[in-house]
Amino acid sequence: MDKIIPIFHSLSKSMNGIHKSSCDVISIVQSSILYEISLMNKPSMQTVAEAAGMDITTFSRQIGTLEKKGLVSRTPYEGDRRIYLLSLTGQGNDMVVAINGTIAAKMENALASMNDFERETVLRSMHVLEERLRGN
Amino acid sequence: MDKIIPIFHSLSKSMNGIHKSSCDVISIVQSSILYEISLMNKPSMQTVAEAAGMDITTFSRQIGTLEKKGLVSRTPYEGDRRIYLLSLTGQGNDMVVAINGTIAAKMENALASMNDFERETVLRSMHVLEERLRGN
DNA sequence: CAAATTACTTGCAGTCTACAAATTATTTAC
DNA sequence: GTAAATAATTTGTAGACTGCAAGTAATTTG
Numbered sequence: 407m408d409k410i411i412p413i414f415h416s417l418s419k420s421m422n423g424i425h426k427s428s429c430d431v432i433s434i435v436q437s438s439i440l441y442e443i444s445l446m447n448k449p450s451m452q453t454v455a456e457a458a459g460m461d462i463t464t465f466s467r468q469i470g471t472l473e474k475k476g477l478v479s480r481t482p483y484e485g486d487r488r489i490y491l492l493s494l495t496g497q498g499n500d501m502v503v504a505i506n507g508t509i510a511a512k513m514e515n516a517l518a519s520m521n522d523f524e525r526e527t528v529l530r531s532m533h534v535l536e537e538r539l540r541g542n
Numbered sequence: 543m544d545k546i547i548p549i550f551h552s553l554s555k556s557m558n559g560i561h562k563s564s565c566d567v568i569s570i571v572q573s574s575i576l577y578e579i580s581l582m583n584k585p586s587m588q589t590v591a592e593a594a595g596m597d598i599t600t601f602s603r604q605i606g607t608l609e610k611k612g613l614v615s616r617t618p619y620e621g622d623r624r625i626y627l628l629s630l631t632g633q634g635n636d637m638v639v640a641i642n643g644t645i646a647a648k649m650e651n652a653l654a655s656m657n658d659f660e661r662e663t664v665l666r667s668m669h670v671l672e673e674r675l676r677g678n
Numbered sequence: 679c680a681a682a683t684t685a686c687t688t689g690c691a692g693t694c695t696a697c698a699a700a701t702t703a704t705t706t707a708c
Numbered sequence: 709g710t711a712a713a714t715a716a717t718t719t720g721t722a723g724a725c726t727g728c729a730a731g732t733a734a735t736t737t738g
Contacts, residue, residue, distance in 0.1 A: 420675035531667030539556035
């Protein structure tokens with residue numbers, strides 16, 4: 407299938423657009439960081455930086471910004487004082503919930519014009535594809 | 543379905559990663575600009591900027607950079623001298639072909655472990671979804 | 679033909695990025 | 709047990725990306 411390229415570019419652009427337009431006050435990158443933290447239990451900086459596919463030095467500054475905005479908190483890890491554990495503040499969690507809600511609404515809106523079978527097929531396909539692509 | 547959020551974030555991240563790792567010497571943004579130009583016939587700056595979802599001022603500078611790299615050329619439009627028509631140079635076209643080839647290979651690699659039916663289903667689903675999402 | 683509009687560029691200022699080097703804490707080796 | 713190596717994070721620096729406001733030049737409108 408040669409049509410994969412237009413589909414790839416268009417889908418990628420649309421999803422990026424949805425993500426961006428679902429973020430009011432923070433950037434897509436910051437939203438991704440908050441989301442990754444929300445998936446984990448008190449992760450270290452390194453862990454999240456790697457999950458977010460971001461250089462640790464860039465990540466360190468982003469966490470500084472997010473901390474200043476009151477969305478993330480850094481706690482020294484007692485077992486090893488080089489390490490900081492990250493968690494979302496209440497406000498940070500609210501933001502993740504809000505952004506995800508907006509994204510979900512937009513996706514559901516796009517799926518709304520499909521019949522049940524088609525919608526299930528598309529969702530299952532996205533899931534299968536996502537699994538195959540995860541980790542490049 | 544509540545699982546749409548993890549699928550959305552993971553898929554979005556994977557596709558971005560594939561795009562980025564398929565670009566050696568230019569950025570994702572520049573690759574997207576080249577790709578949009580490749581779809582069109584001598585488009586104006588405005589046209590491509592809008593297609594790429596990018597502010598015209600940022601776009602103007604990116605075109606300057608791409609022109610310096612010898613990937614894009616700007617031709618004054620005779621019918622209206624405010625307008626510049628954009629086109630890919632041979633080198634620019636080669637770059638689009640190379641990037642798209644790498645992306646396609648990575649996608650095909652991910653689809654390779656599926657049977658024919660599943661692969662067709664996934665491709666058709668991506669296409670359907672892309673259509674529904676296009677234009678937000 | 680003067681005023682408004684359009685297509686594009688430039689000034690500026692803020693954000694994002696990553697490499698190199700620094701800092702602080704921990705582990706390893708003798 | 710301490711000096712050297714390693715690890716987690718931060719800071720210096722410098723370049724790329726972004727968009728608003730203001731500028732320039734060409735065209736359209738009244």
